Amino acid sequence: MRIVKSISANIEQLLERYEKNGHLTMQASLMGKGSVVYRLQEYCLKVYTPRGKMDGEYECEALLSLQNNHHVPKLYAYASGNFVLTEWVEGFNLRQYRATCGHIPHNLIYDMFSTELQQIQAGYHDWDVIRYENLLWTATGEVKRTDFWLCEPVRCMRIRERLQQEIIRKIERIYGGDDTDMEEVMHYFDRHGLTTTEVQEALAHFRLQTPRMALAQ
């Protein structure tokens, strides 16, 4: 296990024991596709299933590299491909947020694109077609994302720049009133049952929001 940020002694002991004997006598809080997620006080312990082991290795690497991005949960410790300990994000995904708060997050579109842009600027490309499902909003409207197993480092600078330019152009077109690139986002809204009015309002809010998203590299 590698400890990235200091953790409480009892959690450290628990993880050390788990590394030795592979047993966790706790009830899982959530199930992922290739992992089991436990809430441990203010921490989130994500234990990879044998099927999720390799994805877990990618995720640990991405989480470590993206620690300067404020939408990435704080990483405390990990054993690559086995488990990862991050902060617990007290948040809702879009569907839960809307059901609980009675409205969509105010900065929904800004949050979706700024998290994506920051990530690519940090050199990571997310291949997950349902990546927006991984955004969690806190009660104060702050956004965090989880699930980084399809985030791949883009080591070639030319490709990285091309990917950055693509998303910058896309955001610029949306600012300019052209929604032709919004297909993927529209599907996401559709799956979450957003009404046409909500989508229109979210787009209008995004366009009027100041300051605008910083798009310069």
Ligand SMILES: Nc1ncnc2c1ncn2[C@@H]1O[C@H](COP(=O)(O)OP(=O)(O)O)[C@@H](O)[C@H]1O
């Ligand atoms: N740090 C966290 N804080 C709170 N909930 C989390 C955290 N990380 C993951 N979750 C939740 O746990 C569930 C599974 O996590 P996810 O990262 O999607 O696992 P998988 O990669 O196995 O699909 C999701 O509902 C996600 O919202």
Ligand SMILES: [Mg+2]
């Ligand atoms: Mg998932």
